Amino acid sequence: MKSKLLSDQGGERTFALVFSTGDEVKSELERFAREQSLSAARISGIGALQDVTLGYFNWETKEYDENRFDEQVEVVSLNGDVALKDGEPALHAHLAVGRADGTALGGHLLEAHVRPTLELVVVESPAHLRKEVDPETGLALISLGSG
Numbered sequence: 001m002k003s004k005l006l007s008d009q010g011g012e013r014t015f016a017l018v019f020s021t022g023d024e025v026k027s028e029l030e031r032f033a034r035e036q037s038l039s040a041a042r043i044s045g046i047g048a049l050q051d052v053t054l055g056y057f058n059w060e061t062k063e064y065d066e067n068r069f070d071e072q073v074e075v076v077s078l079n080g081d082v083a084l085k086d087g088e089p090a091l092h093a094h095l096a097v098g099r100a101d102g103t104a105l106g107g108h109l110l111e112a113h114v115r116p117t118l119e120l121v122v123v124e125s126p127a128h129l130r131k132e133v134d135p136e137t138g139l140a141l142i143s144l145g146s147g
Contacts, residue, residue, distance in 0.1 A: 047118030
């Protein structure tokens with residue numbers, strides 16, 4: 001993955017990230033967030049993948065059910081955020097992908113490998129987003145604090 005700082009104004013940095021064939025999306029994004037010390041950011045992008053594992057939050061088990069697809073797909077939309085969890089940047093991303101026949105799949109990004117490219121824009125926010133574990137779901141959710 002290659003990255004470039006596009007803008008740095010008023011406490012908000014904007015980066016372009018370009019992934020190459022074989023790059024694993026989630027781990028590369030998490031590494032980038034750590035290297036840039038991102039505490040709050042939003043992510044969007046498009047591209048294509050050679051395989052993808054999507055998660056669906058199972059309310060009964062409070063865990064993600066995994067759905068793996070070993071096929072070439074188009075990334076119709078990848079959206080997510082980075083927020084602090086236990087003092088470290090944590091990625092939360094969802095994506096919608098299109099199959100060759102035009103049908104779509106979607107869910108929580110668990111794992112994906114790029115082919116041929118994935119282009120993302122990461123915009124850091126000057127305000128901090130903090131995640132706290134929600135006792136009802138067991139998920140780390142953004143806390144807006146009181147008030």
